[in-house]
Amino acid sequence: VMLTHGNILANVAACERLRLARSDDVFLSLLPLSHMFERTGGYYLPLSIGAKVAYARSVSQLAEDLASERPTVMFAVPRVFEKFAARLNEALAKSPAKKRLFDLVVAAGGRVARREAGLLDGIVLALARDRVAGPVLARLGGRMRFAVLGGAPLDPAIAWLFLGLGLPVLQGYGMTEASPVISVNRPESNVPESVGMPLDNVEVRIAPGGELLARGPSIMKGYWNNPEASAKSLDREGWLHTGDLAEIRDSRIFIRGRLKDVLVLSNGEKLPPQDVELAILGDGAFEQGVLIGEGRPFLTLVAVTQETDEKRLIQRANERLKGFPGYIRVRRVVTTREPWTIENGLLTPTLKVKRERVQEKFRTEIERAYAAGALD
Incomplete structure (x- = not known):
């Protein structure tokens, strides 16, 4: 991709005019600097406004780096916040009382963010938000003003969780060919279902x-x-x-x-798999997943999960798909317990799933599932 000096300066200047970041901010840089999202958002932008940038050592040491550097701004991919939310939900599952209070605060905070709050929401937040959100946000350093997520689709439920806790999570969109930012949500008009x-x-x-x-x-x-x-x-x-x-x-x-990723089933029905996968991954049983179905009679999900009951997994996946047309239903699930990582070649450096690599790795299991037929 040929990007000129003028291309990059134009993008940085437009990002600066958003007035999201300030000269007294501390950025935590996590993504590879070879990726334009990090290069523009986490390097050129703070350089242009005189902000500080701290460099995370690795994903595995991110928790320590957040605690030591206490960033106020972070540019990241959704996977980082998805994993954080998954660990949070796992901990809350052990205490039904804490989970109920947590959900109450997140729901009230979400209504405030949507400007739909009532008197009761204000009372709930005044009494409980600091107690509920404080320990969670402390794990992000305790000073984060906002986070911009891009590079892959963000589940709106993840954004609403953090918005409910008082942390603006802003989904953006771009590509290297655009230097890279094309759009982004703003704190005052944040619609997480969109890319702004x-x-x-x-x-x-x-x-x-x-x-x-x-x-x-x-x-x-x-x-x-x-x-x-x-x-x-x-x-x-x-x-x-x-x-x-x-x-x-x-x-x-x-x-x-x-x-290029749109799946066309053998009956001619079409679907963009990312929206469907995002909905399924809203169930914590599914850690990662890719839909298979091009030229096939039904959809099969290849998923990283610790669950082993395929019929139960199919049921859980389809519970998440009730809002989709009837032909968008999972009929088989191919499972693995080994996470997809950069090291095993199934994730890109920005933590996006390499769809073709996953299909190739599990080709035998996928063909076996289709040969056996759908499980209803």
Whole structure:
């Protein structure tokens, strides 16, 4: 990807104009600096405003680094906060009374964030939020003002959990070809189901086929020594074809999946797998998951889970899919207990699942499941 000095400066300047970060902020840098999300958000932006950046040693030492550096701002991928929420829910499950109080505070905080709060919500938060949220936020250093998450889809439930505790979690969207930020939620108008509004120097629109297009001074010049690929991604009017399916409502962008990842079942029904996977992963029994179904008669889920009862897993997965059309139901589950990691080649450096690698690794088990037929 060919990004000019002007491309990057335009993106940094637009991020700075959001006035999210301040010169007295402390950023904690976790993602690889070879990734444009971290390079722009966690390096160039704080450099431009004179903020401090602390560098985390590794994901495994993140808890210690949060405690020692006490950051006020963090740019991260959703997986970091998903794992934090999973450990939190696991601990709460041991105490039903604490879980009820926690849920009460999160629900009240969420209504405040949505500007739907009543008198009772104010009372609940005044009496209990510090006691409930304090220990949780202390594990993030105790000073974090907000976190920007990108690089992969964020389950809105995770965002609402932290919003309910008083920590703004802002989902954004971008790609290397855009230097990379295209849009981000703002604290005063945060809709976690979306990836927010575009930056003030980025235009967006939806192409007839549903693909999101973006244009502006931060869009790349093309791909190095690859004019054919450049022509496919950048049209003559300067629109970048992102490859993502999206909707725009009230100026906010809602991502619906990747064009290339859309699954077409053998009966012709289509679905973007990311939305479905995100819904399923809202059940803590599923740690990671990828849907299989291209050209197949039904959907199979490949999942990292400690559960072994396939019929029970199918039931739990489909409980999460009640809001989807009837053909979007899981009929088989292929399980593994070994997490997908960067080290075993199943995650990218920004912790996104390598879908093709997962399919290849579990090809035998997947074929066996389809040969045996659906479990209803």
